[in-house]
Every structure is written in C-alpha cells, then in structure tokens.
Amino acid sequence: MIKLIIFDLDGTLLNTLDDLADCTNYVLQQNRYPTHKIDAYKYFVGNGVEMLLRRALPKDITETAFAEILQQFMNYYEIHKADKTAPYEGIIETLEKLQQKEILLAVATNKPHELLPELMQYYFPTIKWAAVFGNRKDVPIKPHPQIVYDILNACKDCFVSFVPSLCPLWLKKLLRHPHTNQILYVGDTAVDMETAQNAGIKKVGALWGFRTKEELLQANADYIMERPQELIELC
Numbered sequence: 640m641i642k643l644i645i646f647d648l649d650g651t652l653l654n655t656l657d658d659l660a661d662c663t664n665y666v667l668q669q670n671r672y673p674t675h676k677i678d679a680y681k682y683f684v685g686n687g688v689e690m691l692l693r694r695a696l697p698k699d700i701t702e703t704a705f706a707e708i709l710q711q712f713m714n715y716y717e718i719h720k721a722d723k724t725a726p727y728e729g730i731i732e733t734l735e736k737l738q739q740k741e742i743l744l745a746v747a748t749n750k751p752h753e754l755l756p757e758l759m760q761y762y763f764p765t766i767k768w769a770a771v772f773g774n775r776k777d778v779p780i781k782p783h784p785q786i787v788y789d790i791l792n793a794c795k796d797c798f799v800s801f802v803p804s805l806c807p808l809w810l811k812k813l814l815r816h817p818h819t820n821q822i823l824y825v826g827d828t829a830v831d832m833e834t835a836q837n838a839g840i841k842k843v844g845a846l847w848g849f850r851t852k853e854e855l856l857q858a859n860a861d862y863i864m865e866r867p868q869e870l871i872e873l874c
Contacts (some may be wrong), residue, residue, distance in 0.1 A: 652730055832844065
C-alpha cells in the first residue's frame, strides 16, 4: 500500500508553461534580448528559475546584468504567475481520491519556496498537503535528494510503525528499508526521475507534462502514466 506520494509541481500538478514563458519573454523584451516560442520553454524549465533564465538569455551576459534580470523576472512573475496557469485535467479529482484513501500528499519543486503558499491555496483549496517544499536559500535544488529528505522528515510520524527508532540515523534507516516501496515520486522530467533515484524511492513519469516518454524512460522511470487517474489504480 502506498503511504506517501511526492509530486513535482510545474508540468505535473500545474501547467505553468504559458506564464513562465510569457514572463520570461517580457523581461527579455524589456532588456532588448530575443524572445522564444512557447515550446522552447518545455526544455528551459525543470531546474529552477535561475536556470530557466540562463537558458533563455544569451551566453555572454554579465553576472551583474543577469542578477538584475532575475530580479525583474521575480517581480513580474509574482504579479502574473496565475494569469494562464491551471491544474492539469484530472489532477484535482485524483488528489481528492488519493486523500480519501488517507495517502499523504506532498510537493517537491524547484519553484521559489516563497511563491508556494499562495499558489497551493489558490489552486488546491480542498487538498491538505503533508509537506510542500520549493527552492530555498542554502538548500540544493533537484536533482539533489535533500528536498525529498525534508519531506520525509516532515512526514516521519507516518513511518513510525516501521522505523525502529527516530534517532539521528532514522532517515538513513528508512531509505534502506523495504517499506520505501510505499513512497512514490511523480514528475514529468528527467530531473524528477533523477531526484527520486538519488533518494532511493520509486519513480513515476507523467506524460501529461512538459517532456517526452523517451526522456522519462532514459531516466529509468519505474512507471509511465498517460493520465493522473492511473495513480489511483497503482495505489
């Protein structure tokens, strides 16, 4: 039985591509740099806002100019982050059914952490999240597994039944324990599959997101799903 499902956010729960692209193109245009088509942003996203901008900007930009544009983006995105963004079809219903089964739900994203409370409340008012973590200062971003460890730490009470003791080594014990099969990580990119792999938990590739089936298979996804509702069947 699955006890915990960890979701990526952009491209997995929310289709944020249009707003990310529009906001990036806005700051590019404001600074007289070339803009990009929407489809290009499917491959710019996945490693956080900073990497999104580095991929969208010319390679020879100075660090001073980059820092200014990053701040411009954050200011503009804060205002326009929900203009076109919406949950994928079937996501809300799937989350509600999983919640009814008493499965813990969590989010691990490279989106800035400070943007998350408002987004999660706005788009998922009926969902009680066990943990939601984003990109935080001095914490490595995905595919580093720290964000998964933080979620497991936040949810540790649900693992008491099979962790011998919650001593400082409890997390290492958990990740070596066969009950880690009771945890799923759902994402749409190779970065997500690598994050789950690095944390030692099962990987679910979401085909409704930004990337291709080939990418997810090459990243060793344990399961590939075409629709969110398939998660209910798996659980």
